[in-house]
Amino acid sequence: MKFDIYDFSVLTASIHQLLGEMMGETAVMITEMVIVGIVFLTLFAILGLALVYAERKVCAFFQQRLGPMRVGFWGTAQTVADAIKLLLKEPLMTKSADKFLFNLAPFIIIVASFMAIAAVPFALGLQAIDLDIGVFYVTAVSSIGVAGILIAGWASNNKYSLIGAMRSGAQIVSYELSVGLSLLTIVVLTGSLQFSEIIESQREGWWIFRGHIPAFIAFVIYLIAGTAETNRGPFDLAEAESELTAGFHTEYSGMKFAFFFLAEFVNMFIIAAIGATMFLGGWMPLHFGGFTAFNEVMDFIPPIFWFLGKTAFLIFMMMWFKWTFPRLRIDQLLTLEWKYLLPINLINILIMAFIVLMGWYF
Amino acid sequence: MNREELQDKINSFGIEVSFAESEVPTQFLTPEVSSENVHALISELKNNSDTNFDYLFCQTGIDFPDHIEVLYHLRNTQNNSEIVVKAKIEDRENPSIASVSDLYKTADFHEREIFDLFGVKFNNHPDLRRIFLDDDWEGFPLRKDYVDEVNIVEL
Amino acid sequence: MSVKELHKATQSQEYFVNMGPQHPSTHGVLRLLLTLDGETITKVEPHLGYIHRSIEKMCEKDSYQQIVHLTDRMDYLSCHMNNEAVCLAVEKGLELEVSDRVKVIRTIMSELTRLSSHQLWWGVMGMDLGAITSFLYGFRDREMITDIFEETCGARLTMNYNVPGGVMFDIPANFQTKVKEFITHFRKKLPEYDQLMTNNIIFRNRTEGIGILTKEDAISFGVTGPSGRASGWSNDIRKSHSYSAYDRVDFKEIIRTEGDSFARYKARIDEMWESMNIIEQLIDNVPEGSCREKTKAVIKLPKMEIYQSVETARGELGVYINSDGKKNPYRVKFRSPGFSNLNALNTMAKGGKIADLVTIMSTIDLVIPDIDR
Numbered sequence: 001m002k003f004d005i006y007d008f009s010v011l012t013a014s015i016h017q018l019l020g021e022m023m024g025e026t027a028v029m030i031t032e033m034v035i036v037g038i039v040f041l042t043l044f045a046i047l048g049l050a051l052v053y054a055e056r057k058v059c060a061f062f063q064q065r066l067g068p069m070r071v072g073f074w075g076t077a078q079t080v081a082d083a084i085k086l087l088l089k090e091p092l093m094t095k096s097a098d099k100f101l102f103n104l105a106p107f108i109i110i111v112a113s114f115m116a117i118a119a120v121p122f123a124l125g126l127q128a129i130d131l132d133i134g135v136f137y138v139t140a141v142s143s144i145g146v147a148g149i150l151i152a153g154w155a156s157n158n159k160y161s162l163i164g165a166m167r168s169g170a171q172i173v174s175y176e177l178s179v180g181l182s183l184l185t186i187v188v189l190t191g192s193l194q195f196s197e198i199i200e201s202q203r204e205g206w207w208i209f210r211g212h213i214p215a216f217i218a219f220v221i222y223l224i225a226g227t228a229e230t231n232r233g234p235f236d237l238a239e240a241e242s243e244l245t246a247g248f249h250t251e252y253s254g255m256k257f258a259f260f261f262l263a264e265f266v267n268m269f270i271i272a273a274i275g276a277t278m279f280l281g282g283w284m285p286l287h288f289g290g291f292t293a294f295n296e297v298m299d300f301i302p303p304i305f306w307f308l309g310k311t312a313f314l315i316f317m318m319m320w321f322k323w324t325f326p327r328l329r330i331d332q333l334l335t336l337e338w339k340y341l342l343p344i345n346l347i348n349i350l351i352m353a354f355i356v357l358m359g360w361y362f
Numbered sequence: 363m364n365r366e367e368l369q370d371k372i373n374s375f376g377i378e379v380s381f382a383e384s385e386v387p388t389q390f391l392t393p394e395v396s397s398e399n400v401h402a403l404i405s406e407l408k409n410n411s412d413t414n415f416d417y418l419f420c421q422t423g424i425d426f427p428d429h430i431e432v433l434y435h436l437r438n439t440q441n442n443s444e445i446v447v448k449a450k451i452e453d454r455e456n457p458s459i460a461s462v463s464d465l466y467k468t469a470d471f472h473e474r475e476i477f478d479l480f481g482v483k484f485n486n487h488p489d490l491r492r493i494f495l496d497d498d499w500e501g502f503p504l505r506k507d508y509v510d511e512v513n514i515v516e517l
Numbered sequence: 518m519s520v521k522e523l524h525k526a527t528q529s530q531e532y533f534v535n536m537g538p539q540h541p542s543t544h545g546v547l548r549l550l551l552t553l554d555g556e557t558i559t560k561v562e563p564h565l566g567y568i569h570r571s572i573e574k575m576c577e578k579d580s581y582q583q584i585v586h587l588t589d590r591m592d593y594l595s596c597h598m599n600n601e602a603v604c605l606a607v608e609k610g611l612e613l614e615v616s617d618r619v620k621v622i623r624t625i626m627s628e629l630t631r632l633s634s635h636q637l638w639w640g641v642m643g644m645d646l647g648a649i650t651s652f653l654y655g656f657r658d659r660e661m662i663t664d665i666f667e668e669t670c671g672a673r674l675t676m677n678y679n680v681p682g683g684v685m686f687d688i689p690a691n692f693q694t695k696v697k698e699f700i701t702h703f704r705k706k707l708p709e710y711d712q713l714m715t716n717n718i719i720f721r722n723r724t725e726g727i728g729i730l731t732k733e734d735a736i737s738f739g740v741t742g743p744s745g746r747a748s749g750w751s752n753d754i755r756k757s758h759s760y761s762a763y764d765r766v767d768f769k770e771i772i773r774t775e776g777d778s779f780a781r782y783k784a785r786i787d788e789m790w791e792s793m794n795i796i797e798q799l800i801d802n803v804p805e806g807s808c809r810e811k812t813k814a815v816i817k818l819p820k821m822e823i824y825q826s827v828e829t830a831r832g833e834l835g836v837y838i839n840s841d842g843k844k845n846p847y848r849v850k851f852r853s854p855g856f857s858n859l860n861a862l863n864t865m866a867k868g869g870k871i872a873d874l875v876t877i878m879s880t881i882d883l884v885i886p887d888i889d890r
């Protein structure tokens with residue numbers, strides 16, 4: 001395959017070799033971990049800044065205005081200025097808040113998204129850890145975040161926060177099911193939980209095209225449930241500023257608030273990245289089985305751009321939802337999940353299993 | 363039903379009512395009753411099938427030097443005929459009158475407002491508290507003899 | 518823990534939440550004391566008075582011309598109608614007949630005010646339901662109207678255009694073209710409102726069947742305006758007590774029978790169409806004449822009582838003036854629509870969720886200075 005020229009494993013292997021010449025095996029491992037950690041921290045910061053800027057611009061254009069324009073070219077430095085402002089802000093805390101839990105909550109949320117991003121395959125050979133149960137790992141780890149939200153709501157000692165946290169708890173626990181099941185639909189096709197294998201299996205075409213209608217249904221459900229998972233868009237009941245002022249993070253300010261904010265955007269990135277990997281082939285270029293010439297042209301575009309492009313598309317979709325739809329009510333939200341998405345999903349998996357059994361997919 | 367017919371009808375209720383005569387003809391028919399009879403009259407005006415004033419569109423108080431008046435603007439929503447009932451409360455120190463909130467739900471807020479600003483006590487009102495001012499406010503601002511040296515500037 | 522204690526502990530417990538005075542969806546400084554059982558509302562108790570300015574007391578010290586200026590600080594979104602109410606009352610007391618030109622100008626301006634108020638309401642309603650985009654859409658179209666206001670009388674919000682005896686200045690030369698431009702623009706843009714919100718499934722689910730107010734309750738609570746008409750109660754003052762030029766235009770009174778939040782929403786949307794119809798009928802035939810009748814510098818009304826009501830964007834605004842023959846009134850009472858409409862909130866919101874309360878508050882279109890006065 002032509003895109004092998006963009007293989008990052010050559011680079012990572014050479015770094016590994018270089019470090020191996022300089023120090024012992026344990027030291028190499030520790031150094032590599034530190035490097036990966038630093039890389040991801042930087043990525044977090046860049047992602048946060050870029051996504052906040054993107055959101056503000058997308059939102060502005062949906063609303064027929066320009067958005068931030070003053071700081072930097074087309075307001076590009078606006079988010080940096082905002083970040084500096086948040087860093088300098090005074091961290092306030094209510095007198096009767098549970099101090100330990102109050103401070104702990106933002107870290108739990110940020111750690112959960114930090115752990116989840118580790119398994120995301122960015123490009124060929126560019127993945128922190130390629131677990132053989134990658135899909136399972138991501139769904140498991142990302143649900144730790146809800147604990148942070150519940151703790152934040154409880155520790156704030158504010159009724160709005162508590163209501164928001166309770167809503168969020170009910171919401172995330174429910175929609176976790178749909179996310180898991182819609183991912184499982186693709187796992188049935190690939191027969192593997194490992195991200196690298198899932199991407200490799202889409203060499204002849206992305207699953208959303210090859211998996212017939214069930215794959216498409218799974219994709220739609222994943223998009224809905226994923227948006228709900230991140231507490232965004234029409235499902236932002238946990239924050240619901242017109243009802244609960246700011247929900248679970250009402251009492252947070254400064255950097256602790258920024259953690260919640262950052263986690264929301266990173267979670268959105270993770271949901272989009274996993275969605276792109278499972279349904280849209282991850283970093284795999286657009287291939288159609290048989291069209292060799294077309295496939296080779298596509299291969300010249302580096303995999304990292306494919307990945308980022310697909311992810312950006314899904315993120316744009318999620319922003320589109322948010323700036324178009326009104327918010328659901330909590331009982332409607334749970335009705336949607338338990339009465340519609342979940343049964344559809346279960347039947348969908350059954351159909352998909354049957355298709356796989358008969359070998360009807362392309 | 364024109365004004366004369368309405369006036370005759372009200373006289374036939376058997377409640378002591380007087381009709382004010384003034385040099386300028388009044389906009390609405392204005393029966394005046396004592397504070398004891400107001401509930402009976404309004405109840406009759408609302409429930410009598412000929413009058414059927416089912417909408418209390420305005421209720422207010424006026425402070426006069428020797429008495430307080432409570433005004434009830436009533437409208438019949440079928441034919442849009444209107445009437446103003448005036449209830450006179452002679453006792454300015456401890457004014458009290460029967461509440462009509464059992465007849466018109468809107469009287470709930472309006473009577474609380476009159477209580478708040480004029481100090482008129484409405485008997486049988488379900489929840490008579492000050493509506494705008496603090497519970498510990500002294501005096502009734504819309505009375506003519508209300509003094510507030512800080513907030514009221516005499517020109 | 519005994520079984521009895523366990524039972525008691527697991528029973529639902531009511532708790533209180535203070536919504537406001539600072540809250541995004543109370544649209545001002547309104548405090549609602551909610552009694553909640555989980556997310557279900559068992560009681561809503563409005564606490565008012567955070568911006569009570571005692572306008573009625575101030576009126577007792579002011580001349581009739583000055584009172585007009587206080588009224589647009591009540592319901593600032595229907596300021597023109599508020600001004601008009603006082604002016605009509607004073608003119609009634611003076612037995613002053615204003616020219617046809619004034620009547621038509623007042624009607625056009627009133628309907629423009631109603632349009633701008635409903636546009637703002639529509640935007641804010643979307644925001645309350647979580648669709649922030651609608652807010653900017655509403656403001657986009659409202660901008661054109663405020664521009665017209667600014668050109669006509671120099672103010673964009675609190676206009677003070679009416680004076681007893683007419684309007685302060687004549688309309689500018691390009692008034693008609695500007696208004697017609699706006700109507701053509703808005704006739705194209707109003708269907709966009711339906712596309713964004715009315716036909717949205719989430720929006721429908723959030724509003725249909727929520728906060729039902731029966732016709733009997735609407736009359737008893739005195740819920741007027743589009744909110745009352747959505748309950749099937751024909752209460753349009755423009756029809757029943759026609760004033761200014763409303764008797765010479767042909768328009769429909771929007772009445773819906775469902776009485777739920779969606780009916781109140783739809784009633785306002787349909788009212789915008791009707792307002793445009795009214796303006797279109799009048800804008801090409803503004804009669805010639807003086808725009809201001811001469812009045813004395815100090816207006817003195819005879820000893821009398823006047824009640825004048827007008828239809829504002831929120832419902833029936835009544836002005837009661839009790840004059841004792843002096844240059845300032847003995848007592849002025851404003852029967853404000855918001856005050857009575859708010860009274861019905863508990864009946865509508867009881868049994869719903871917190872999110873429903875926000876919907877209901879949006880659909881009865883509260884303006885807090887109107888309630889507090």
